[in-house]
Structure formats: structure tokens, C-alpha cells
Amino acid sequence: MVAQFMSLKDAIATCVQNGDTIAMEGFTHLIPHAAGHEIIRQQKRDLTLIRMTPDMIYDQLIGAGCARKLVFSWGGNPGVGSLHRLRDAIENGWPCALEIEEHSHAAMANAYDAGAAGLPCAVFKGYRGAELPRVNPNIKFIECPFTGERLAAVPAIRPDVAVVHAQKANRKGDILFEGIVGVQKEAVLAARKSIITVEEIVDDFTDIPFNAVMLPNWAVTAVVHVPGGAHPSYAQGYYKRDNAFYKAWDTIANDRERFRDWIEQHVMQGGPQDFETRLKAQQTKAEA
Amino acid sequence: MVAQFMSLKDAIATCVQNGDTIAMEGFTHLIPHAAGHEIIRQQKRDLTLIRMTPDMIYDQLIGAGCARKLVFSWGGNPGVGSLHRLRDAIENGWPCALEIEEHSHAAMANAYDAGAAGLPCAVFKGYRGAELPRVNPNIKFIECPFTGERLAAVPAIRPDVAVVHAQKANRKGDILFEGIVGVQKEAVLAARKSIITVEEIVDDFTDIPFNAVMLPNWAVTAVVHVPGGAHPSYAQGYYKRDNAFYKAWDTIANDRERFRDWIEQHVMQGGPQDFETRLKAQQTKAEA
Amino acid sequence: MTDYNSTEMMTVTAARALKNEDVCFVGIGMPSAACNLARLTHAPDITLIYESGTIGTKPDVLPLSIGDGELCETAVNTVPVTEMFRYWLQGGKISVGFLGAAQLDKFGNINTTVIGDYDNPKVRLPGGGGAPEIATSCGEIFLVMKQSKRGFVEKIDFVTSLGYGKGGDDRASYGVTTKGPSRLITDLCIMEPHPTDKHFIVTSIHPGVSRDDIIAATGWQVEFAEEVAETPVPSAHELQVLRELHARTNAAHEGQ
């Protein structure tokens, strides 16, 4: 099955079901914010959300009541502080209870790698002397059959759907990632279905390097053209991280009502086209 | 310790000791032939040679009596036929007995990956229903602690020295690989010491892609400038594979005396500078 | 009978087994010719993958080795060999694997390791290479091999790569969930596995070949399907494309 070009609305409606396990990845860079908003707009529920760094995008999904469970390794607003919606869900069950499965970055990176590699589990040198194995039954230990060395094991991540943002697709639906590439390729290869939002669709990839980080069209389910779709995260070569908005989020998310208003105004009444608009506004401001 | 620029003679003399375990890699592309010849010239002995595809380069080392053991997954002259020196060593112990440890490509690729990753073993879905586990005690099976699935395990490859060829180094000793990159990066990261021969030394790498396949200078021991050093293998962007010589090797290697004469003339009485000369001769011929 | 030889018949028949949407792991030699013939005729969008890491390659000439520069230059993407075996092959992304063999048994188990005893071989063959995991990780396997009593044997000397094992459900008993060798294409006929026992049965005979020819070239008791088809002959177009491919290839390799 070769990648289909779709609208964001259709891609989320077709690929994401209530109760699904979803990995939305992007390590600071290329975070699929537009796709996250579409999931909120379509009021998907009971999702298990997987992400190494559940930052603003998951704060929004959790605060909007889309998530039942979170699998993660670091939940904060980097350089700013707490994720207030995430904490409110964990500490107070608002707007609904949130089950958590907590790992380290190394465990999750290895679990994505194992998922992409078709393995049932990842084996790594991890969690030595750490306490997470006490509270997370999905951390076990095995012995190297040659040396007897004790190694940690975690289940491979195999999401129903991976959602990522990339710089470019070509007209065939092949995808190109550049810069900080995170675990996006692994997440897509590990998932049953995948949605890739992209900044730009180009005619062909004839001028890209031999060893570029990319996905061929037959390894992808849906490709969606959403310029600015990573904002306030960034897309290397297109626009910078909107650090000011990450700081502003701290205030918005710190109050339930203010958060609800923000979601209502910017997500429920918005659409994917807003991201390009927002970007242009930001760029105009920067140039001023 | 930052990479040192050395002559090929000094690099082999400094880094390679009799009895060492050596991985010389290059998957058809970028095979370090010049370095192999220097090992023969310096009459290194009792080496354990590791390589997925022990083709002409290991045929030469084995025929010249450098090796005591071979760890491999496919031993042939691709598209041409047998490796006569390898077969003569295995079947007749000439010029000396050769112990073999045989794997599949998947096993060795995973074992290099595990070596680079600092793991004692690689765990993968392999050798199912295959007979190699009966004859190779370094293939074992473990169970996934979550699913009970039976998975193969092999020891990580951790060579004393990795020897590879690359297109470029910059003046700091950072290394760039392009095209078919094989397992070279993994081999270097898995090894205690490494020797990289390169086609070219450039001032800097400012124009290479963010996600290029490369090694920083502090992950490399010795960098050696040997233009043409992969011949008759090839270097993408520099020269093509000398398929005619791979075919000619079949005749040279099929006879012990002819092989000895060839080694005496082209290796023992030769030097690293011959590779550039050979390349120019080949190119002149191709242009004629 | 049109003007073609038995190798061309085998190659064209193997090429026809491939579909436009296949993702195919290509071995060197005959598989490479068949896969590229398919790409140059009825399956222009087929994805050809070589174990050197080249994904979606479109070589103009056949590579001598699985890592020729042409493969990388014409590929959609080139990945490290570790990634090729881990994410793409083991990850279950390949629909068809093409394999040949030195020895083959009626259950499609193949030997490319040794003739004779492993520790004291009569002939030391190149070894398994990618085959042991190609055989179990690809969606299905097409075997391509010229028939002879030396190659098609009752018992192979070494099981390099699993086919249907001892037949029946034996393949699944190793934890293997893929289909296995669903087609064996030779210079004489096409064989397919028995629905339950999984031994190969002749289902189509190439034009001009007799049942006795097949029996004479097979080391096991040959079984014929109730209805045996006649394999369609190569078309003039297929033969032309194949011959041009070989001519380009020879010119390129000799020219060096």
C-alpha cells in the first residue's frame, strides 16, 4: 500500500480510532502540533499516548480529555517548567484520570528501535540501580547468555498509529527528514499506520544526499501538506522554535478555564490552515 | 584521544599486533585493500579476521598466512565464484589451518550493532529452522521476558582494531562516509582502535548534510591518506568498482604459485602509493 | 517454439511472478535479472532492495555484486547494512524474497553452506549470507534454480535456510509466521507447495519440456498436480528487454 495524500481531517478520521495507541514524536524539532489539534477537534477519546517528551502537544491532548494513558520518559516544558495539564490529570484526575507508564529516554529509544526492528522487546544496559523497575512492571531483566551480564528489557513500542511532521514529501509520497530527526523514522516503522504532515511537497528528491533520513512511500500510510504544522515547535530550514510561545504556555495551561478558552478559540474553532497564518504573523513580528 | 594522522606503515605497525582480532569492513564499496596489503607486507600473524563478506581482501590475507581464524557470513567473490585461497585454507590447511566461525549476515550486522552499542550480545529474530546453531556454539537462544518468543543471540563483535576506508577526512580528523555505508561506522565504534584510510583530506566539512554518516575525530585512532586505497573495490564519487579485476582474481587465486607471485610482485614489493597509480592506469584505460 | 533458451524461459517466468506493488529483496545473479526484468516490463513501480542497503534501486545494468555503485546512485535511499537487516528485513517490510541454492529439497529447504560434512566438507560453498533470515522474514519466498539431480536432492547436506522444514506445520514450529517458499521456478517447470504437506508439486511445465525431462532432473520423487498448466512462453517484448539488459550489463562489466 503506497502512501495516500489526504487532508488532515481525513487522515485523522481514517487512521485514528478511539482507544488507539498513538505515538506522536518529534524531539523538540518537528513536533506535529497541527495533527494534535485535529485529534482534539475530532474529540478522539481513550487514547494511549506514547511520547518520550510529552511537552505542550500532549499537555493539550491530555487537558482536552483525549488520553486514558500516557507512556513517557520526561514530561515537562523544556527550559520553562511543569506541564500543568499533565500534572492536573495525574494529581487530580482532571479532566479524567490518566494512567502512566514511565520509562527512561534510553528505554523508550530502544523500545522504538525494537518496534521498528520487529522485535518483541528491547534489550539494553539500563535502569541499573534505578527505582522505576519497582513501579513499572514493563521493565524486566534478563541475562546475557554468553557473559551472564544482567540487561534490562522493555516491550517494543508498536503503536496503532504514528504521527510525525517532516520537512518534505515528493509527489510519490516519499518523506525527507533533516536536522534533529529524533525517533520519528523508528516510530513510523514500528506503527501499523502512519500520518506524516509536511512543510512542503516537491516534485522529486533527485538532489538529496544518498544517505538522507527518509521513508519510502510504501512505508507510510497518509501524507498531509500542512505548512507551519509543527508550530510552536520548529522545522529546520523553514522556521525557528517559537520559544516565546512555549514560555507563554506556562500561564495558559496553569489555569483550567484559561486553558479551555484557549483550546476553544485556537483549536476547536480553528483548522490546519491556521498554522501557516500563525507562522506568517510570527515572521512578520520577527522582521518588524 | 583525538585521531592521529599517520602513514599507512605507521598506522598498521602501531595499531595491529600479532594475534589481534581485526574487522576490515566495506560492503562491496570502500573495502580497505591498501590497508590489507600493508598488513601482509608487515607479515602480521595469527590474526582473527572478522568480516561479513570475506571477498578478495581476505582471500589475500588468508593466502598470505596472516590469519588463524575467520568470522564471516558469506565467503565468495561476488558474481564470480569461489575464494580459492579461503577454500584451500579450510579444505587443505594451506598455508596454515584456518578455524572458522560462521554466521548469517543478519547475525553479524546485529553483532556489530551490539558492539557499537556497548552490549555483550545481540538479540534478534534469526536462525529459525537453520542448522548453523548446531555447528556454532556462539549462537544461542533466549526467551523474550514479555511474550516468551524465542530469539537468537550472538556475542557482540568487539574487535581489537577496525580498519575501514572512507571518502573524506577533514583536517581535524573527522570522517565522512557516503553511498553504501555498510557496517563501517558500527565496526569502528565497536573496536578498541581504528584505522581509517581516506581518498581525500579536505579543509572542513561545512557543506556536508546535518545527518551525514560520519565519525568525529575523537572516535577514531588513526587517519591515513591513501588515494585509491579501496581499489579494486570502489569509492562513490571517486572511482568505480574494477569488476574486470575481480574476474581476473579468480584465475590468479586458483593457483598457489600464481597467487604467491602476485603477492610478491604487487604487495611485498609494493606500497600504498601503488593504489593511486593503479587507479590512474585504470582510468587512462577506461578513457582510451 | 519461439527463439529463446531455457534460462530466458526461467528468468521471464520468475519476473512474471512479481507484482507492481511488491517490495522485493533481491539476491545476485538470476534473482537480480528477473527482478529488474519485472521492473522494466509489467511492474515499473516494484521496489527492489539489495542487502547492501539500497532501497528502491533502478539499475540500468545488472550489478556484478550486491553493492555496485549503480545500485546506490539509482536508489530512493541507501541505509546502513545494520538498518537494512534490522528495520527493513526483520521489521517485516519486505513482501518477497528471491533465493537460489546449491542444493534444494522437496520442502524448499536450501543449502548454500557445504557439500558433504560441515567439519570436513567436500566443497565449501560461500555460506548463508542474508538467506537464513530472508527465508523466514519476507512475506513469501520465490526460489529460482536450474534443475539437476545434483541440486534437487532428497536430503540436503546442510540446512542453511528454512523452507517448510519437515513439511506440514513444521515451519511454524520454529516461530516463523511468514508464508515460506510459495513458488519454485526452474528452467523446466513451476512447482508449488502441497496445500497441507508442503512438498513441491509441479503445477506448470514449460513448453517443449516433458514430464520425463523433469523426473530425470530431480533427485526426489516428482509429483504432478492433477491439472498441470503449460507455462506461457516469453513475449517478444520480454525477450528484447531481457537481452538488452544483459547486453548493457556485459558491455559495462567488460568495459572496465
Add this chain to the structure above:
Amino acid sequence: MTDYNSTEMMTVTAARALKNEDVCFVGIGMPSAACNLARLTHAPDITLIYESGTIGTKPDVLPLSIGDGELCETAVNTVPVTEMFRYWLQGGKISVGFLGAAQLDKFGNINTTVIGDYDNPKVRLPGGGGAPEIATSCGEIFLVMKQSKRGFVEKIDFVTSLGYGKGGDDRASYGVTTKGPSRLITDLCIMEPHPTDKHFIVTSIHPGVSRDDIIAATGWQVEFAEEVAETPVPSAHELQVLRELHARTNAAHEGQ
């Protein structure tokens, strides 16, 4: 006393602990400032690695997050996060890891997970992120943290990342072969582990700080070395470089 504040004292002291040949895994915040100060002063060739995959990065301004574009643009190479944690961190390629904490005990075990009970936390902190494996895979660990009784506690609520465990040889009992937290740099002093028991001992006190200041800001029984040094004050050059770095950073982040 020259004109500097205690945070600057801490940052400069941490920077000085780094050597020109170090390969350093950098966390965000204080570690990032210290590492880049080292690079801009006495250790121009230091290799700074951020867990986002950027190797040998030379940012002109401090990143707000560990994955800002500036890190990639100025790096020698940027690798996938899987590779960063597998080949570079777990592969033993990093000489120094810089960590902070919410809670710390006298054996250098750190908590960045929860205050209170894990299942019913008083405060849910961000979690371990890269720290559990940074703490065990790097050649040695430098801890940087402002001192307070709330942070420097007798018993941490959750062991996110291993220091010396229960002290003595406990760290090695987990199969960990790296050195562990060899230096704790605070706004008041430098502590180093006892040679055998491994609890932290004050080895150097920052100018203008008294022993009572340290005791008052520490939740465990403070031990002082037989000979306690006075930490050298920041040089004018170091202060200038650090302040310019912060000024550039603030301008860049506010300007967006």
C-alpha cells in the same frame, strides 16, 4: 570580593571542572551554561553532546530546550536519538555527564521523578529523561545543584538515577563499571566522594561562605575534608564571557 553572584560562582566552578579533551553529555539549564562557558574559555575543543542527537555542537546562545535548531546547525554531526542513546551513551563514548536534581542524597543518588509517594505524589516532577542511563554510562558524573535543605536530603523520595547507591561498593553491585558522581558543585562549595564509603565530603568552600552556611543548607550531616580549599573566584574574563552568553541568550529568546 569581586562582583559576582553565587550562581555565577557555581557555573564558573562547574565549567572549570571540564577538560579540553572531554566528551560531555549536557543537560539543559545550569549544565548547559557551564559546558558552553568551558568551551568559550579554557576548553575550546571540548565535545558537547545533547541527547537530541547533536554531537560536537557549538551554540552561540544557550538553547531553551535540548533540541533547539542552533544545536544542530553548529554540530559536527546530528544522529537519530536511538543512535545517541545506543552507540554513543550506552556505547561508552562519553567521558562526563552533567546532571542536576530536585533531590539529592549524600551518596549522589538523585530524584527527578516525584516528591512524596510515586503512586500518590505530592509533586509530580518531569521524570528521569536521559538521567538514569547518563548516570551509569558516562565515564564520570558532575552534579550541579543549588544547596538547600529541601534539595539536599538524608533520604530521597525516589531513586531516579544511581549515584553510589548505599555507598561503599554498592554502585558496582548493579553491574555498573563507571566512576559515578566524582564532583558535586553547588552555590556554596565543592563536595567529593569519600574514597571508600563514597558519601560526599566538602573539599572546597567558595569565598565568603562559612561552614555554618553549608550546614544550614544541607539535610544530611555535613562532613568536611581534613584540608578544605578555598574555591578560586571567577576571573574577570570568565564572568564577561558568561554574562555575554546569557545576554545573547536572553536577547535571542525574547526576540521571538
